[in-house]
Amino acid sequence: DAKTTQPPSMDCAEGRAANLPCNHSTISGNEYVYWYRQIHSQGPQYIIHGLKNNETNEMASLIITEDRKSSTLILPHATLRDTAVYYCIARSGTASKLTFGTGTRLQVTL
Amino acid sequence: EPEVTQTPSHQVTQMGQEVILRCVPISNHLYFYWYRQILGQKVEFLVSFYNNEISEKSEIFDDQFSVERPDGSNFTLKIRSTKLEDSAMYFCASTRSSSSYEQYFGPGTRLTVT
Numbered sequence: 601d602a603k604t605t606q607p608p609s610m611d612c613a614e615g616r617a618a619n620l621p622c623n624h625s626t627i628s629g630n631e632y633v634y635w636y637r638q639i640h641s642q643g644p645q646y647i648i649h650g651l652k653n654n655e656t657n658e659m660a661s662l663i664i665t666e667d668r669k670s671s672t673l674i675l676p677h678a679t680l681r682d683t684a685v686y687y688c689i690a691r692s693g694t695a696s697k698l699t700f701g702t703g704t705r706l707q708v709t710l
Numbered sequence: 711e712p713e714v715t716q717t718p719s720h721q722v723t724q725m726g727q728e729v730i731l732r733c734v735p736i737s738n739h740l741y742f743y744w745y746r747q748i749l750g751q752k753v754e755f756l757v758s759f760y761n762n763e764i765s766e767k768s769e770i771f772d773d774q775f776s777v778e779r780p781d782g783s784n785f786t787l788k789i790r791s792t793k794l795e796d797s798a799m800y801f802c803a804s805t806r807s808s809s810s811y812e813q814y815f816g817p818g819t820r821l822t823v824t
């Protein structure tokens with residue numbers, strides 16, 4: 601699976617959009633971009649995934665650049681409960697393992 | 711909403727003892743996983759399990775580890791002779807099918823080896 605690079609930490613004011621970037625410049629054509637988050641020491645939670653098109657669900661939006669070398673996870677109206685570590689993962693296949701990096705620690709503040 | 715459950719939430723054991731961590735995956739799921747997270751470090755893959763066989767394992771998953779699905783609902787991780795460095799959060803996860811994208815994680819078991 602391709603290596604991903606994320607900033608170690610970010611802050612966001614409550615109610616604002618949180619934009620979390622991820623670089624995956626060596627991603628291959630069959631690798632999807634996945635985002636998970638981990639709130640405190642809980643189990644990771646799936647957020648969204650995409651291949652090349654932008655995706656949106658009830659939690660977030662995923663914007664993938666045309667060359668697929670980077671992506672941005674957008675939480676449109678961050679709340680205090682969105683404070684967590686966010687992981688961007690490049691992964692081929694669906695039933696295969698997830699390889700977690702160090703992620704981005706998002707702190708949402710009042 | 712169905713969820714993965716894990717027991718116990720916290721296990722304390724002495725070095726050299728055997729421990730069994732238990733997981734109940736979501737009922738119609740077919741693929742099962744164990745991950746661990748040492749305090750302050752990354753979540754690391756240990757093993758995946760499908761059709762009563764290990765499908766993939768990491769270098770961490772050595773001979774002291776084993777997994778089993780003893781009945782239709784439980785999925786267990788056994789550590790034969792625990793070491794201090796086995797202290798970590800252990801997460802179980804499951805996926806419905808080979809075409810499913812999302813892995814569902816349990817809340818974890820905190821293992822403390824003294």
